[in-house]
Amino acid sequence: MAAPQTSQAVRRWIMTAAVAGITITGTIYGAGLKTDREVKQERKRYQQASPEEMISHLQIARDDLGLKKREMERKIAGFHEKRRLKEIEAQKLKDHQQQQPR
Secondary structure, eight states, X not given: OHHHHXXXXXXXXXXXXXXXXXXXXXXXXXHHHHHHHHHHHHHHHHHHOOHHHHHXXXXXXXXHHHHHHHHHHHHHHHXXXXXXXHHHHHHHHHHHHHHSOO
């Protein structure tokens, strides 16, 4: 009697794995189709845009890049300031250790 129950359990596991595999494959394939469709729509919209619209989009992109540049420069300046302060602290500690008699 153990064989039919084991056989059913194995069959159930195989069916579960098959359904899961089909579902995952379909999801990935569908996502790829959607992405391709969105890319084609964006390309078509870009090709049909008037020069004024293109200039407007480019100016918006330029402004966004300017914001990112200023933010990055601020972060770099903060990093340099922290490094400078650490160097000053290290030098003070070194000077203090050299001044103490042993």
